[in-house]
Amino acid sequence: MTNPEYQQPRASFQTWGPWALLAAAVVAGVMSARVVGVDRVGLVVCAVLVPAAVVLQLWAQRVRRKRPGPNRTSVCLYLLRWAFAFVLTWANPFFAFYAVTGYYIAVRELPRRLVMPGLFLTAVTMSGSEIGGWPPHGVTLWLGFFLVLAVNMGMVSVFTRYALQEEARSLNQAETIGELERTNAALQRALDENAALHAQLLLQAREAGVADERRRLAAEIHDTIAQGLTGIIAQLQVVANAPDLSTARTHLERASALARHSLGEARRSVHNLTPVALAADGLPEALKKTVSEWGERTGTRAEFTVTGTTEQLHDEVSATLLRIAQEALSNAARHARPTRVGVTLSFMGDEVTLDVRDDGTGFDPAAVPERTRSGGFGLEGMRARAERIAGSLTVESEPGQGTAVSARVPLVRDDR
Known part of the structure; x- marks a missing residue:
């Protein structure tokens, strides 16, 4: 996974950077042709290879859209661009502006094992330009070439290492962000499920409460009204078989007291209060x-x-x-x-x-x-x-x- 914010400026440079560098090289080459003493052969070489470089760049962009590198095609395009840049720099050292493109596209278009060799080829072209152009004349210029090449490769190695570390950090950052987004999405789903479960539990609790209240009221009625009525019936049965009026009156008073007691219990049960007693x-x-x-x-x-x-x-x-x-x-x-x-x-x-x-x-x-x-x-x-x-x-x-x-x-x- 790649960080879009990191890739966007890189993608913009991959599209427009080579054109800008090629244009700078052409302008510098034209302005410096007489100064550096470009001969007729050099002019012909530049006149042929500059349009070829334009065509190559158009073709490379088309291929990159269809098959992003690194792959065999991108390796061939890199080597072909380097060859154009090397010959142009041989003809006029100021075409090194175009050669420097190889530093920026190597990581994108070359497999990891070929990145350093590709950068070395670009460093050779740049070092030749920096000592005054190809080919070096004399032992001193050759020694200067190797010294400049060593410095270039040292700087390239350092910057490439930092670039790879930055890219790895960006990739890790992007993966972490992606993982956090997936985790947040999972948490949101869990929250939605918990909300639904909470609503279901509330409904079940409400139904259980209703059922429990019904059982409570049923038990209260049984313990109050039913028992009271049972006692009243028992007292009235005694009244029905009472041998004298005094006995009957006593049991009627008990039945009346039971009725009043049961009525009080019923009222308190309805209001969920404590028993009368x-x-x-x-x-x-x-x-x-x-x-x-x-x-x-x-x-x-x-x-x-x-x-x-x-x-x-x-x-x-x-x-x-x-x-x-x-x-x-x-x-x-x-x-x-x-x-x-x-x-x-x-x-x-x-x-x-x-x-x-x-x-x-x-x-x-x-x-x-x-x-x-x-x-x-x-x-x-x-x-x-x-x-x-x-x-x-x-x-x-x-x-x-x-x-x-x-x-x-x-x-x-x-x-x-």
């Missing part, structure tokens, strides 16, 4: 009231215990554990028919554990997934709630041996 009390007090009220409604002996140093928990942690306790108690009332239930809240370092145990009928936990696939929010709902705050839920049960539900969640304090 946590509005004024901490988690231990809320769990104690929940267990006590559940025991009164179901007629089951229910006990609540707190172990460890009580901490003020974050609202999300408190709400999660309260919902899990409510669901576990609701499941026990509907399926286990227990005579005794124990709920324990344990503060253990950086964890909080909620255990709900009953002595009911028990069940086979392996069969639960088959039932929950129908859309229930029982054990799977409790497990999802615990995992949502980086916790876990385990269930231990056997038919006829009761059930133990244990939820472990991180202890996140309320810093307000």
Whole structure:
């Protein structure tokens, strides 16, 4: 790859430089012909070779456009131009203006191995001109010729080396620029792909958020309205079979209280606030009231215990554990028919554990997934709630041996 900014002036000189040098040589040759003593043969040689040099230059430019060098044709053209320049300089030393063209086109038209020999031929022509013209007369002029030739070749070697180094630097620069352009293009493509991926991830996150919110609302409805309605139905069934008006009135009052409680829970669930039981009390007090009220409604002996140093928990942690306790108690009332239930809240370092145990009928936990696939929010709902705050839920049960539900969640304090 070649640097266009570096090649443009070179290409301009390759096109117009030889013409300018040939024109300068012709003018200098005409003006100096009498001074240097050009004879009739020299004049004839100049009259023939100058037009030939013009034709050669036109042909060389045409060939260069079709087949840029270096190649065999460009080597032949270089040697032919050198021969013209050598003979013209022999006839008149001032035609060295034309001979100097060889210095500038050698690298372009000659293979690398022939560059120095080509420059040497041009240096021979130039050295002959600089000592007064060809051929040197006498030993002194021959010694002067070789001295001038050595100086010319030394300068040519130095300048050629610098020119090749500059060209190599320009090529490296051009390659670096090209690599940077390719890298920038690749980065731009990566940025475009990342933008598309980002948009896709945003869409997926939005859809996941919508789905998660739907699950949350479904679970909230199940934990509030559904459980409340279940309790109301249970109280009304008792009313229907009540032996006296006093008993019926007691259960009607409980049903009314459940309805009001469920309505408050429904309103707070819609606004994504904490459960009603946590509005004024901490988690231990809320769990104690929940267990006590559940025991009164179901007629089951229910006990609540707190172990460890009580901490003020974050609202999300408190709400999660309260919902899990409510669901576990609701499941026990509907399926286990227990005579005794124990709920324990344990503060253990950086964890909080909620255990709900009953002595009911028990069940086979392996069969639960088959039932929950129908859309229930029982054990799977409790497990999802615990995992949502980086916790876990385990269930231990056997038919006829009761059930133990244990939820472990991180202890996140309320810093307000």
